[in-house]
Amino acid sequence: MFNFAWPWMFLLLFLPWLVRRLLPPATTISQGVLFAPFISTEQEKPATKRFSRLPLRSVRTWGLLFCWLLLVAAAARPQWLGKETELPETGRNLILAVDVSGSMEIADMGDGRTNRMEVVKQVAGDFIRRREGDRIGLILFGSEAYQQTPLTFDHATVASLLQDTVIGIAGRETAIGDAIGMAIKHLKHLQYAEEDAVLVLLTDGANNAGHVQPRKAAELAAQQKLRIYTIGVGGDPRQVQGFFGMRMINPASDLDEETLQAIADLTGGQYFRAMDKDTLQAIYGQLDELEPTLKGNRVVRPTDELFIWPLGFGLIMSFLLALRWWKMG
Template identity: 85%
Template structure:
């Protein structure tokens, strides 16, 4: 669709007529500045009245066309593409996922893969459901890394989560550094702390990093960042041994007390996932606790076309000036 951004500029088309109508004509200067009697020998024959009329008419029409083209360029002609609906973020959602060595334990149900694979399946579906939110991904082990900044491109975030390798950030667990990384990322974005949520998933205790979880949680609370913590790991169960039945706890390294403390300090909530179904239910609850806001706005891609009439007008004006100089 063709349109003009500033159609009111067309009112300036009458300016030359107004100037000619109401301003006095310029006084012609007929007296030469330098008298050189010998120059007449080199002058061409004077133009006939018809030639002068044709030249004057050509100049007038050329100037008139140039003025029209410049006014068209000033009105900003544009080509508008098809309407596109863009989502407007309701909140900023950061996912912090533990990729330490213990995530390779396969205890999330009979026949289920390791903890990391279960998280990839369930969290990947959760990411795709968060239409309208900007999502960021943080991976942490011995160190915390920002894998993706906040973005509407949920497919890319989900794909990067699927490509995550256990131990890529180290074999230990730096919970405090992961929270600190989320705070640092939000601090660099304008109004990012408004409706900001961090979902932190881990299967262990803080045993690495530079920031203690309590200190990081206090800083998050000051920034208005709500943190939902998820502890993953199989439930205690009995197994057969040489000495008979005995109870084992696959998630004995999980520091649930610290995860509850983090959630309480920031206004979030702590969840415990022992298998794929409970993890799926946790993410379903998060959808209810932090529902997506599906606001959107309609935009049209715009291509500016003013350069074409502007370039044509300048080219004609250059040719007129050249013609004028050669004849005069």
Template identity: 50%
Template structure:
């Protein structure tokens, strides 16, 4: 269906006619100068008369340009058929740690080592694709927390933004878990109470930010937001050195106590992902979150059309300007100048 965003613009349609009727015409003056080379001017005058014969065409073109400009200014748009949005699901905010420690390659995919962030992108990306009917959002955090995608049904965009997340786009020297939770609370608190879920994944301890994880957890509890926390990182990695192999714990800084406390206080759970299989199982379990009924919503896809009449008006204006150039007069003048030179040469020859 065709619709005009600003239909009141059509009130300006008769404006050129009003200006033509109300404004006084410029006074016309007859020629008062007589010149001896009248024949030359008459030849130019004939060319100008040929140009003036197109006044009607010019008037039609100018009228058409004005109509197209008014049409473009009214912002026409085409409204498609109503599309039903999913009426069940949850408001699910994903909060992903992209601090420098997420580059640690303590995950095994197949027979090769993989970094934590690469595994998270793969597993969480699959999780996002499966969450049909949910509104999904994405928060990235390191030393600071930022909303990367607000709550939306557009799962493809959320997955793309997660895939494009790189360590280093936020200051990576620290981890602001409390700020990440607080930002999630800010974006979830206005949603239906029984649908608010925050899934936070990290591999470290809170050592930055303005809000502590405990304070943020209390805010989430007050807003009835359920938080699921995931601690990622292997418990043991064999490190080979010049003096031989030794086992180290790459997840020694993971604050499991705080993550467990936050999850349990809000009605959620804490999960421990020591390898890829653990992480896959965790998100499969999160997939089983019960759905709830939400208000039915529809939207109509919109396609703007103003650039078509605007482009047509510009094209006609260009053509009109091109044909308004007195090509014939310039060509006649070019013919006259050689004739005058010949006449001058003949007169000088006769005097000689």
């Protein structure tokens, strides 16, 4: 649909008429060098030329009026409005921080063949696709923390980048504090309601790298109204056959549950323990209930600005008229 954003600018069409009516006419006085009494009385009088009263039918007048019409039309901002489109309103700002350290290679969360990272990719990927209406961001952390994607409504891209994640891409150690700090930094300049900022941090270890201690980072997160849910992953203690017989091993011995619990408590979140794929799926299901999606849509119409066309034609025509007068002069 065609539309003018500033239709009141068409009042400027009357500006030349007002100038013509309000300003006095320009005059020139011709002084003769020889007095000739036989010349008519009218010619003895000072000659008055009304420059402002140009012949209405002249090419010059019509050209000037058309140029003025084009320039005023450009000032009125002609637009083409596209079809109405529904966009999701901003729901929660949900950031996923996923541990990609070397220990995520351990295969202890199911059939013994699928490692921790693959299980997280499957379950977290489904969680991302369910969060319609939320803006989701992804942080990967190992020895350092990296923002893989900013907060976005493009959930398919976030899920795809999570699926493409390689263990050890951010280092082989675990910088939990830096991951929280990265989330705080990303949210710092955003305007959001107190209940709308959530970080889901998943790890299988303890903080042994980075520049920020996890508890200190959690205190800063609480000040920024960032609620943190922590998930500790790793299998249960089990008996395995060794060289000297059966022995008990704990594949999640490196998991610092005390710190993860403290992070959740300091920020108003909750700590969860995932021993296998089923419990991890149940945890993300609980997160859906604890942080339900804030659904809602707003209607927008894409707008194309068209002022460049009348403006361009008006300037070209003004140049051609000026060139014609210059040649005639």
